Amino acid sequence: MKRFKGDRTMAKPEPAKQPDLRYTVVIVGGGAAGIAVAARLLHERPSLDVALIEPSSTHAYQPGWTLVGAGAMSLKSTLKQEGGLIPSGCTWIRAAASTFQPDNNTLTLADGRVVAYNRLVVCPGLQLDWDKIEGLKETLGRNGVCSNYSKETVDYTWACIQSLAGGTALFTQPPMPIKCAGAPQKIAYLASDYWRKHGTLFRTNVEFCLAGDALFGVAYFRPALQEAVDYYGINLQYKHNLVAVNGPERKATFAITNAEGKTEHVVKDFDMLHVTPPQSAPDFIKESPLANGGGWVDVDPATLQHTKYPFVFGLGDVIGTSNAKTMAAARAQTPIVTANLLASLDGKPLTGAYDGYGACPLTVGYGKIVLAEFLYGGKPAPSFPYDQRKPSRFAWFLKTTVFPRVYWDMMLKGRDITVPHHPEWSKAS
Secondary structure (H helix, E strand, O other): OOOOOOOHHHHOOOOOOOOOEEEEEEEEOOOHHHHHHHHHHHHHOOOOOEEEEOOOOEEEOHHHHHHHHOOOOOOHHHEEEOOOOOOOOEEEEOOOEEEEEHHHOEEEEOOOOEEEEEEEEEOOOOEEOHHHOEOHHHHOOOOOEEOOOOOOOHHHHHHHHHHOOOEEEEEEEOOOOOEOOOHHHHHHHHHHHHHHHOOOHHHEEEEEEEOOOOOOOOHHHHHHHHHHHHHHOOEEEOOEEEEEEEOOOOEEEEEEEOOOOOEEEEEEEOOEEEOOOOEEOOHHHHOOOOEOOOOOEOEOOOOOEEOOOOOEEEOHHHEOOOOOEOHHHHHHHHHHHHHHHHHHHOOOOOOOOOOOOEEEEEEEEOOEEEEEEEEHHHEEOOOOOOOOOOOEHHHHHHHHHHHHHHHHHOHHHOOOOOOOOOHHHHHHO
């Protein structure tokens, strides 16, 4: 039958594809946040039908990579088999999520399968945008170009530190947000401390080139970090954003913004270059209806429930809240998402409220850490009754020994590890 323009039979929408899989709770992302939420949900409600979507077969304790790059921890100790961490009772869908259809309570996997859910938890982390720096991928892991942000190159960071006997060492930090905002400067301090102990720091020009105009986002801790900068003689270069690398010629190009707001490109020679790559939400999140204007999952900053789709929750690095993107933040968010998701399933009010807690153990030297803890708005929130701006060996013990055990043996097993924090203690110090 011939059909004409305007024929209503031509405008019929295609019927939605029937789900291939269906679960009560579906979690996208099998990193720290995803496994922790799955474990906690099943700990509190063992009969819950939970599935976790994650394509990777290797799970990494990424907070340890600063120490790996400084020779204080082995890479092997930070990696485990993903399948061995999936909690009992949780179905692992070893595939990548591709698109979301939140109006239908479904999502589609990269292989075309459709997964239906009653509640969805989105926590795939963020992506490292290595390609945004011209020439970086071609030289990363050789020619003195290293990064603690990749398990493939973190051991090379340590090799570069050990082999440098003088010259110029550049450490970079891109525009925010990035995960573990203190990590770019942590390795600069550890490297400088190593060179100091080996008598080569005096002939090494160490530069910390950051795209922003502040050493750290929480002003309370800046003086302590500035002391470390001054102690090692590190040259701070603000408004310096790495845009290109020529590894064979050992040249790094920075876009530098002056006081008038004008940008010019400056080329710096280097003998060692530690790169922190630009970072953003994963592309499949940016292109989804779950994203806000910046591409991050749009959740209420307190309840962590999506602002438009009430059956969707988010946590970890992918959400568009103003807290620091750290493992400590994911740990604090886990019980909030768990409580609110279960309340939502039960038709009860959401009473869990996240206060923006995050933490960054800033390694200012071997055996010395400034333990920065803070809430939304950069409000200091120490957990221990001492002035945490002062570098301590106690905080080093926490970072190197306690925190990894808490991660593997408690957080990923759904155990309650809430530690009270006390904003009032920062006023007394």
